[in-house]
Amino acid sequence: MPSSLPWFSGFPLYLAPMAGVSDKIFRQFCKERGADVLVTEFVSAEGVFRRNERTREYLDFDECERPIGVQLFGGNAEHMAEAAKHVVDWVRPDFIDLNFGCPVNKVVAKNGGSALLKDCPTLTAVAGAVVRAVAPLPVTAKIRIGWDADSINAPRVATILEETGIQAVAVHGRTRAQGYSGEADWKVIGEVVEAISIPVIGNGDLTSGADVIRRRAETGIAGAMIGRAAMSAPWIFDHVKHYFATGEQLASPTIEEKWALIQRHCQLAVEEWGREDQAIRSMRARLMAYSKAFPHAKLLREKFQHVSSLAEIDAIASQHRQLQGTAV
Numbered sequence: 001m002p003s004s005l006p007w008f009s010g011f012p013l014y015l016a017p018m019a020g021v022s023d024k025i026f027r028q029f030c031k032e033r034g035a036d037v038l039v040t041e042f043v044s045a046e047g048v049f050r051r052n053e054r055t056r057e058y059l060d061f062d063e064c065e066r067p068i069g070v071q072l073f074g075g076n077a078e079h080m081a082e083a084a085k086h087v088v089d090w091v092r093p094d095f096i097d098l099n100f101g102c103p104v105n106k107v108v109a110k111n112g113g114s115a116l117l118k119d120c121p122t123l124t125a126v127a128g129a130v131v132r133a134v135a136p137l138p139v140t141a142k143i144r145i146g147w148d149a150d151s152i153n154a155p156r157v158a159t160i161l162e163e164t165g166i167q168a169v170a171v172h173g174r175t176r177a178q179g180y181s182g183e184a185d186w187k188v189i190g191e192v193v194e195a196i197s198i199p200v201i202g203n204g205d206l207t208s209g210a211d212v213i214r215r216r217a218e219t220g221i222a223g224a225m226i227g228r229a230a231m232s233a234p235w236i237f238d239h240v241k242h243y244f245a246t247g248e249q250l251a252s253p254t255i256e257e258k259w260a261l262i263q264r265h266c267q268l269a270v271e272e273w274g275r276e277d278q279a280i281r282s283m284r285a286r287l288m289a290y291s292k293a294f295p296h297a298k299l300l301r302e303k304f305q306h307v308s309s310l311a312e313i314d315a316i317a318s319q320h321r322q323l324q325g326t327a328v
């Protein structure tokens with residue numbers, strides 16, 4: 001059955017929602033480099049009511065990012081429905097995405113995120129309420145394969161979600177108990193594909209075009225979602241598409257191209273924050289991730305730990321180029 005979500009006419013590559021990472025700047029970087037569908041960092045339903053500054057930032061996106069979904073989390077059906085309606089009135093996303101996968105204690109303690117994987121009545125109530133509240137706008141969901149190894153229930157959860165009117169499900173192939181350790185279990189992702197007729201987006205440990213092709217062939221997923229690999233290599237989406245089209249691996253961008261990307265990212269962060277020191281400090285974790293794509297990564301990481309200005313980034317880039325013998 002064809003999906004009512006137009007981006008499933010092909011095999012869409014999603015940038016995974018990542019709190020603290022997939023902000024507007026990074027989403028646009030990935031979009032420019034081949035990501036087809038974007039999702040915001042998760043937003044608390046309660047934060048939407050308070051309309052606080054942080055929430056406003058999370059919801060901010062540009063037209064060029066469409067199709068884009070706003071991801072909401074929370075464990076109260078009524079509040080989630082109200083929050084979803086506010087978001088739709090406020091920013092008019094292409095879809096609402098419900099977070100049923102977050103493993104973080106603070107979220108789970110309030111019965112949000114992956115807590116709902118072991119509370120199917122509440123999961124049903126939340127999903128149903130949001131679907132009704134924003135109809136005809138589509139609602140999708142992101143889940144893990146279960147709470148822990150003894151309670152893997154993603155096929156059942158996905159079936160419930162389909163019955164409540166959810167239009168696509170992204171499955172991260174780990175349990176909540178695993179956090180980010182171990183390997184994603186793609187067998188269970190395949191079982192979810194078998195169980196439902198809406199599109200399933202496979203997620204977990206994808207790092208190359210070859211990975212995506214293999215997992216697609218094994219499971220029949222309708223799309224793929226990439227998270228951590230994009231943090232250090234946002235060009236991965238173009239690379240996956242090139243591999244799909246030709247069976248060949250594109251060469252990694254040159255060091256110059258990588259530095260240009262990092263410097264642009266820092267510059268845009270400064271413009272966004274309005275305060276250079278704050279912006280660059282907030283970039284430290286991002287710089288650590290980028291360093292993985294570089295030779296002499298350890299050296300770069302040590303330096304990135306202390307940066308707080310664009311001039312320091314420029315100086316590190318110059319030193320690094322000299323180290324490579326590529327000084328210009």
Ligand SMILES: Cc1cc2nc3c(=O)[nH]c(=O)nc-3n(C[C@H](O)[C@H](O)[C@H](O)COP(=O)(O)O)c2cc1C
Nearest residue numbers: 016017018019041042142172204205206226227228
């Ligand atoms: C730093 C970080 C933040 C994340 N934040 C979110 C989030 O806000 N919402 C969500 O559904 N998943 C979140 N995730 C999970 C990712 O979307 C994804 O499911 C997970 O990283 C596995 O995919 P990967 O192996 O491609 O990274 C986060 C992951 C990381 C590493």
